[in-house]
Amino acid sequence: MTLRLYDTRSRVKRKLETLVDGEVGIYVCGITPYSPSHIGHARQAIAFDIIVRWLRNSGYKVNHITNFTDIDDKIIAIANDEKVHFLEVANRNIEDYFDVMNLLNVLPADAYPRVTETIPEIISMISRLISSGNAYESSDGVYFEINSAPEKYGQLTGQTLEMVQEGAGGRVNTTGSGKKNHRDFALWKFAKENEPYWDSPWGKGRPGWHIECSAMSLEYLGEKFDIHGGGSDLMFPHHEAEIFQSECCLNHEPVVQYWIHNGMINVDGEKMSKSLGNFWTIRDAISKVNPLELRYCLINAPYRQPVEFNDVMLEDSSSHHQRLISAYGEGLSLCEKKSWENSDFLKSASTNFSNGMNDDFNTRIAVVEVQSVVKYLKEKIDNNDVAEISASVSWLSDFAGKILGLLPDDEFILNEVNQNNAAMSAISDLVNDLLNQRKVARDEKNWDRADEIRSELNSMGVIVEDSPSGPIWRLR
RNA sequence: GCAUGGGUGGCAGAGUAGCUAUGCAGCGGACUGCAAAUCCGCGGACCUGGGUGCAAAUCCCGGCCUGUGCUCCA
Numbered sequence: 001m002t003l004r005l006y007d008t009r010s011r012v013k014r015k016l017e018t019l020v021d022g023e024v025g026i027y028v029c030g031i032t033p034y035s036p037s038h039i040g041h042a043r044q045a046i047a048f049d050i051i052v053r054w055l056r057n058s059g060y061k062v063n064h065i066t067n068f069t070d071i072d073d074k075i076i077a078i079a080n081d082e083k084v085h086f087l088e089v090a091n092r093n094i095e096d097y098f099d100v101m102n103l104l105n106v107l108p109a110d111a112y113p114r115v116t117e118t119i120p121e122i123i124s125m126i127s128r129l130i131s132s133g134n135a136y137e138s139s140d141g142v143y144f145e146i147n148s149a150p151e152k153y154g155q156l157t158g159q160t161l162e163m164v165q166e167g168a169g170g171r172v173n174t175t176g177s178g179k180k181n182h183r184d185f186a187l188w189k190f191a192k193e194n195e196p197y198w199d200s201p202w203g204k205g206r207p208g209w210h211i212e213c214s215a216m217s218l219e220y221l222g223e224k225f226d227i228h229g230g231g232s233d234l235m236f237p238h239h240e241a242e243i244f245q246s247e248c249c250l251n252h253e254p255v256v257q258y259w260i261h262n263g264m265i266n267v268d269g270e271k272m273s274k275s276l277g278n279f280w281t282i283r284d285a286i287s288k289v290n291p292l293e294l295r296y297c298l299i300n301a302p303y304r305q306p307v308e309f310n311d312v313m314l315e316d317s318s319s320h321h322q323r324l325i326s327a328y329g330e331g332l333s334l335c336e337k338k339s340w341e342n343s344d345f346l347k348s349a350s351t352n353f354s355n356g357m358n359d360d361f362n363t364r365i366a367v368v369e370v371q372s373v374v375k376y377l378k379e380k381i382d383n384n385d386v387a388e389i390s391a392s393v394s395w396l397s398d399f400a401g402k403i404l405g406l407l408p409d410d411e412f413i414l415n416e417v418n419q420n421n422a423a424m425s426a427i428s429d430l431v432n433d434l435l436n437q438r439k440v441a442r443d444e445k446n447w448d449r450a451d452e453i454r455s456e457l458n459s460m461g462v463i464v465e466d467s468p469s470g471p472i473w474r475l476r
Numbered sequence: 477g478c479a480u481g482g483g484u485g486g487c488a489g490a491g492u493a494g495c496u497a498u499g500c501a502g503c504g505g506a507c508u509g510c511a512a513a514u515c516c517g518c519g520g521a522c523c524u525g526g527g528u529g530c531a532a533a534u535c536c537c538g539g540c541c542u543g544u545g546c547u548c549c550a
Binding site: 011028029030031032037038039040041042043044045047072073074154156157158159160209230231232233234235236237238261262263264265266269270271273274300301302304305306308312313316319320356362364365367368369371372378379382442445447450451454463464465466467468472 | 478479480481482487488489490491497498499500507508509510511512513514515542543544545546547548549550
């Protein structure tokens with residue numbers, strides 16, 4: 001089965017055909033680092049992380065670029081409030097981003113260009129747009145002139161020039177005063193007081209919001225590239241602005257072969273936002289569950305759908321993930337990993353997994369297959385079927401681990417298992433003694449005493465379960 | 477208002493024509509002194525009105541509801 005992906009511009013799933021055979025260039029709009037990262041950033045990063053992992057697994061050589069918009073109004077405002085340099089604000093949030101992404105097992109992109117390190121390229125692009133007649137200089141900046149390429153309007157959102165004109169109403173006054181037309185957007189903004197700036201042919205200032213992505217994608221991926229991704233909230237105006245800029249500057253279309261957009265996070269049915277007070281930072285979430293459990297939660301819906309997020313969902317994912325880890329860890333401690341190719345069950349699970357992923361990266365299908373293999377593995381552990389245990393562990397390592405990124409390192413897991421074993425052996429004499437006492441009580445049908453011992457063990461952190469072959473105990 | 481998605485069982489969430497989605501929750505059973513764990517089984521859904529088809533959750537048309545975008549946003 002071939003890989004198909006949904007392209008926002010053509011609004012259909014299309015077979016992936018790359019510009020260079022066997023290679024994929026992908027640019028994903030990154031964050032504006034004005035505050036610590038929230039779970040929306042996590043969802044996006046994880047979605048594209050898995051997309052990139054799957055492309056690589058499918059044999060593509062992937063060049064994955066994600067940027068930082070490290071200069072913008074909010075960053076400047078915060079820096080001025082705190083009386084620090086704006087890069088201090090940006091840098092600390094970028095550092096936080098890398099920290100949490102690492103915890104979430106998001107593999108690093110191949111490059112992380114930053115606006116403040118791309119100024120010459122941005123200026124050069126603006127110059128080209130001016131000379132091609134697509135941009136003009138005015139009193140407060142340089143603007144892209146929509147009327148120079150009206151046919152490109154609404155490529156991603158289906159809106160027409162007339163619609164926005166009608167709907168614009170009262171907002172016109174609030175937009176840049178030097179615009180010829182309210183739909184024009186800024187390429188270069190002249191510096192006001194207390195604002196950082198760079199020199200340019202038009203005066204001191206800084207880039208507008210959209211131009212940096214056009215410049216950076218051109219710089220890193222060239223005049224045409226395969227995939228451009230980002231949050232669905234960036235379709236308008238940001239990505240439409242990019243289409244104007246890149247295609248007019250480079251004088252061909254399309255520059256981007258496939259546009260893909262991830263859905264937002266909903267909390268109680270509504271988009272998560274600061275104003276609604278339903279806002280979760282990544283740190284908030286991982287103070288409740290471990291980061292890989294959060295990762296599990298965020299891939300529970302296909303990347304394009306909004307994902308429901310709340311305490312219940314988080315707890316649910318947490319217990320699912322724990323099932324995965326405990327079965328995997330137990331299997332791993334029992335035997336060496338071996339190829340799963342000889343197992344009909346696992347081969348069919350692989351096919352289902354791959355078909356799901358090849359159909360626009362449907363991680364929901366992938367997760368269902370992981371769940372079914374976990375169930376299978378537990379069954380085989382109970383039956384002591386070593387061949388299938390080692391094959392299942394290997395399968396999970398490949399699919400739940402390498403592709404979905406849900407597993408910590410084997411060493412880490414084994415270490416946990418060993419630590420657990422060590423802790424258990426340290427108290428085993430004591431526990432066994434109590435269990436013997438409990439057995440005596442049970443034989444005498446002294447249920448009160450038996451339950452008393454069980455709750456005593458429980459308060460020590462020992463969980464006792466009676467099985468047909470006698471009591472089994474483990475640590476909480 | 478315009479644009480663009482979506483409406484599937486208690487919840488989450490697949491599935492674009494015919495064949496059990498799945499998980500959690502619920503119910504019943506096995507096993508248990510009880511509990512837990514595990515296993516087996518069960519029930520229950522396709523917003524609505526038309527249309528096309530031998531056959532529709534799935535395609536077409538209308539309606540209703542709803543998310544998102546149209547302003548900074550992953």
